[in-house]
Amino acid sequence: MNSIYAVLIDGTIYASWLFLVAAGLTVIYGVMRILNMAHGSFYAIGAYAAASMVGWYFNGEGAALPVWGSYLMLVVCALVAGLVVGLVIERGLLRLMYGRDEILMVIITYALLLILEDGMKMVWGVDPYMAFQPYAEMGRSVLGGLKVSNYDLALIAVSLVVGGGLWAWLERTNTGKVLRAVIHDREVAMAMGVNVGLMFTLTFVLGTTLGALAGALTAPAISVAPGLGVEVIVLAFAVVVVGGLGSIEGAAAGALLVGLARAAAVHYAPELELFVIYGVMSLVLAVRPQGLFGRTLVRKI
């Protein structure tokens, strides 16, 4: 009984992390039809930026700086990193590639991933960064006999806020409505005078910022080292493919399903940990090829 409870707690925490990682990926695909392989690198950039800045914050001369400042730092790092990287890549590279085949865009973003992986090594070196203070400072709570880190619990709240915010933005604001028009039919939206180019830039920067935010918020809980993005991207793929590419609620459902499945595997059959994630993905696709919330398109002839 206790272990089912533990699976639920762990699964929810892991799912909220997965959702944060996958949200930007699914938003970018939904609007731009780009399955962004470099999304994991945005995550890694966010993590590196946060880890190095938080490290600097706590090692600075005045050790008396308040802890809350480091949380602020995490978020600011993510916003700045996401904004800069997103703008540079969208304006400098992707803009020139629009209109190409979906699968070719995958390969272009793969090239981007390769470039960013080494770019990060040049900026941050190959030694790992630690920024445990924000994580450790929050302490732990006991929930029904189970010790849980407060930072992890806060992560659940953050992902709820991010998910809710995204949903409200898409459903309740004017920009959101325009974006939905672009998602529904790009050509019609363009004919109706929507500045699709601007929407693409906006979406891409939003996506990179979400990726960087996920990385920045994860940084205190891990050791930030090369290869981080490469590991994360395949998990994010699994989540969005399960949920249905381009769907926010799909990403949430996919994250929950994958998160709970992995937590169950970790508790009951640890050797199946990785297997379970992709096993769930294959199973869902076998039954619903378009994913849980995906739409199918029949070709007109």
Add this chain to the structure above:
Amino acid sequence: MMRLDRTELCLIAAAVVLAAGGLIAPGWLVFLLTMAFAKALVVQGVVMQMRAGLVSFGQGLFYCVGGYAVGMGGQFFGLTDLAVLLSAGVLAAMLLAMVLGLLLTRYRDIFFAMLSLAFSMILFGVLVKSPQLGSTDGFNVVSWTLFGWSPAKETAPMALLTVTLVAGLAVALLLHRYVQAGVGVLCEAVRENEVRVEYLGLSPRWLLYSNYVAAAAVSALGGGLTALAAGHIDPEMAYWTTSGEFVFIALLGGTGHVAAPFLAALVFAVVRTYAIEFVPHSWQMILGFTLLGVIVFLPKGLWSLFSRAKAKGAAAS
């Protein structure tokens, strides 16, 4: 006796020249050539699917199966014969592909790419968590024999290069016929317009399925040869970045000629050797920029340089 066309004669000549060159080449070059051509076979599997319009980001799966079949055959079943080990890998890969193909042939575009990646990652996950197979470290491959002959330590690399060249030549000759035969041409037709293929009374799925299984066999052969050359195998073979490397080489060479993957794999191996030596932390960056350059300037791959030069020559004469 089948008549050989010009391409086939050129392929045979190239293999003979390379084998002869191997005799006087230094040890590191023999190793480099063996590895490059072995990996080129894996890339052939990727190219076969690209011709059908599918990009596999999981061809490492069959590369790994071919490699582990060789390793496990020697380690656990006492098999050392090269032909038996390689055949075991090919057979295992084909059986696996026959099962996975049932599901995968339902998908196209990015879904095929992602699902093939997922299957490869499943194998990676299983291998990493299998202590009896050395987990993340993998294990060493035993020395091989061939029809009872066991090569001396000094002659083994050259012998393996010869075997790789023979295998590569055989595959190249078969593929040269395959791409001009019914299934090969029809795979292109599926890429171009699946609805039309269906309305010609053919099953696109059957075509893609056959192609998928054949590609798995070719890639597994490459994996087996790589394992024999490297003398070691580990789960990294099934990791998705390994598959990404194969996609890279495939795009570098293009789908225009059966020799293109060999050439591209060779260029890749040489550049890699020097890049890792001189600019260890920029190797991937070089790859990334090259890939973008290929997509923008050589969308049909390196081989288009040759065919363009040929066209120019023809126009001049």
Add this chain to the structure above:
Amino acid sequence: MTAILETRALCKSFGAVTAAKDLNVRITKGEVVGVIGSNGAGKTTFINMVTGYLPPSSGEILFNGRPILGHTPRAITRAGMARSFQVAQLFPELTVLDNLLIALAAAESPRPSFLRPLRTKARIARAETILEEFRVTRFRDAVVTAVPQGARKLIDIAMALIGEPQMLLLDEPTSGVSVEEKTGLMDTVMSAVRHHGVTVLFVEHDMDVVRRYVSRLLAFYSGEIIADGPPTAVLEDQKVRDLVTGHGHGKSSQKGASA
């Protein structure tokens, strides 16, 4: 006379939209049947259902007296019913010759060979005869994307005929073709069709073309058949004049008329 194609109470709806309502069509061997109707009247939907591309919501389809409901387009093609498309469905990056060679190989066997070459002398010779018959020899080695629309439509129809079907469904064979080319194209197609002894059903917007070639005419209006009979009678029918020809005339080349 036995029917070669028969549909019984065929219905299809897409959500709230009814694209086919109680279609009862009976076509006998050797007929040349025309289908008219404005955009969205359900003509292409009818062809798509009959050839297995779209599953009907309800009803029955019989080909040569045998039910074919639920069969795949390839099974139906193999059974002897071929079709052409509103927008020619070819292999765009391949040459016209290769397009025909592929169709020829497909017609020979449902399981193509792994190692025997597709481009054999025999097939090339046959393809050249077909190019000749359809008067597109000059495009033999051109890539499809470089070939004009009219020729593409002809190649599309030629590929459908290669399988030697008993019945051919033509979806707007002259749409996207210039007015001057229309008659020439239809003459070429109809002489090929007569030569092969094929039963034909074709969707057409141009009433002159319809008058010229069909022996019987069906008029579709919002998923229903509102008239069926000899072309002169149907074209003079008041309902048809009000609902079909009055609107449909001259709108032949609009895209997106597939519902």
